[in-house]
Amino acid sequence: MAAIRSFRALRAVPDTASRVASPPYDVMNVDEARELACGEPLSFLRVSRAEIELPSETDPYADAVYVRAAENFSKIRISAPLVTEAEPSLYCYRLQTTGHEQTGLTACYSLDEYDRGLIKRHEHTRLDKRADRTRHLTKLGAQTGLVLLTYRSTVEIDVLTESACAGIPLFDFKASDNVRHTVWRVPPADVDPLVKAFEAVSALYVADGHHRMASASLARDEFVRQGCPTVPLEADTVIATAFPHTQVRILPYNRIVKDLQGQSPQEFLDQIKAKLSLRPGQPMPARAGEVAMYLDGTWYNVRLTEFGHLVDRADSLDVARLHRDILAPFLGIGDIRRDSRIDFVGGSLGAAALQERVDQGEAAVAFSMFPVTVDDLMTIADEGSIMPPKSTWFEPKLRDGLLIHLVA
Numbered sequence: 001m002a003a004i005r006s007f008r009a010l011r012a013v014p015d016t017a018s019r020v021a022s023p024p025y026d027v028m029n030v031d032e033a034r035e036l037a038c039g040e041p042l043s044f045l046r047v048s049r050a051e052i053e054l055p056s057e058t059d060p061y062a063d064a065v066y067v068r069a070a071e072n073f074s075k076i077r078i079s080a081p082l083v084t085e086a087e088p089s090l091y092c093y094r095l096q097t098t099g100h101e102q103t104g105l106t107a108c109y110s111l112d113e114y115d116r117g118l119i120k121r122h123e124h125t126r127l128d129k130r131a132d133r134t135r136h137l138t139k140l141g142a143q144t145g146l147v148l149l150t151y152r153s154t155v156e157i158d159v160l161t162e163s164a165c166a167g168i169p170l171f172d173f174k175a176s177d178n179v180r181h182t183v184w185r186v187p188p189a190d191v192d193p194l195v196k197a198f199e200a201v202s203a204l205y206v207a208d209g210h211h212r213m214a215s216a217s218l219a220r221d222e223f224v225r226q227g228c229p230t231v232p233l234e235a236d237t238v239i240a241t242a243f244p245h246t247q248v249r250i251l252p253y254n255r256i257v258k259d260l261q262g263q264s265p266q267e268f269l270d271q272i273k274a275k276l277s278l279r280p281g282q283p284m285p286a287r288a289g290e291v292a293m294y295l296d297g298t299w300y301n302v303r304l305t306e307f308g309h310l311v312d313r314a315d316s317l318d319v320a321r322l323h324r325d326i327l328a329p330f331l332g333i334g335d336i337r338r339d340s341r342i343d344f345v346g347g348s349l350g351a352a353a354l355q356e357r358v359d360q361g362e363a364a365v366a367f368s369m370f371p372v373t374v375d376d377l378m379t380i381a382d383e384g385s386i387m388p389p390k391s392t393w394f395e396p397k398l399r400d401g402l403l404i405h406l407v408a
Contacts, residue, residue: 020043046076047144
């Protein structure tokens with residue numbers, strides 16, 4: 001059973017929505033965020049990444065960052081302006097790119113269900129990032145970014161969602177990355193049927209936004225530590241957009257490694273050839289179980305080792321097999337979350353971005369991955385397992401600042 005609730009959104013207005021809306025805080029570094037927000041005083045990056053307005057040497061977790069975030073939030077609420085809905089509502093949020101469209105339901109989802117594992121996760125979160133977003137949330141008294149959820153699609157929800165999108169949208173604009181964002185307020189007559197339809201959904205899955213989800217749960221606990229006799233109703237839920245699994249798109253999360261651990265390109269190739277099937281090939285792997293590798297000006301296709309005896313699907317993902325077959329034994333890569341020699345490139349940039357970084361000397365070798373499937377994600381979460389870090393890249397991304405959930 002998936003319990004959802006309508007809410008009184010703090011939201012952008014149509015005239016300035018495209019100026020306020022910004023990519024999620026965690027898909028760019030501080031320099032990229034600073035460049036993207038340059039010249040746009042309404043950019044919500046000034047709230048979600050307030051360090052862009054402070055000296056470059058500022059610790060992103062310094063007190064001054066959260067103070068500036070709260071100040072900028074107050075300013076944008078007035079200058080954009082942001083308005084609060086008169087009545088609780090649900091919203092349909094559609095993302096469109098060339099050849100792809102997905103429409104989800106933005107609502108408040110139960111943190112109790114998340115804590116009990118009914119909203120399932122597939123990756124670990126980092127303590128520093130959880131603490132950061134928890135502090136950001138409590139300082140602002142608001143959940144300002146959307147978690148992306150998925151669920152096994154149902155005809156009833158599909159029909160109700162399509163009906164809700166028949167009217168005039170609140171927002172409809174194309175962002176600088178050519179993604180079209182369209183948001184409708186669900187008509188009052190359709191709210192209860194949608195809430196009831198979601199009660200038949202047996203499980204929700206966190207697709208993108210694990211740290212946002214975890215920080216919402218931690219922020220609720222913070223009210224208890226502060227001595228509140230009861231947790232505020234709004235703090236018991238988290239704002240998220242749930243898309244049917246048939247529409248969610250997962251792109252590969254590719255890898256580059258900065259050096260060959262003292263080996264020449266030929267020595268590295270010889271090690272791989274001795275263990276795995278390798279041939280000159282294309283920049284994109286044709287199927288699961290293969291990886292495309294760019295080294296010394298040439299693309300190769302490498303067939304990864306089969307691991308049919310493994311007990312869960314997480315161990316059989318290509319990112320796990322690449323680590324066991326090549327990254328760990330031949331390149332000395334340990335924990336990829338902490339090893340500075342490895343970096344990750346979202347699949348939306350394509351193989352050309354990998355090749356460019358190697359050709360320019362930023363990396364010695366690049367690996368173009370075959371994407372994880374939504375079925376992989378749900379099966380692994382159902383098993384209670386965890387994917388290797390940096391397994392999935394969801395595209396297109398929901399935008400921050402369009403719909404905000406006030407919790408205090």
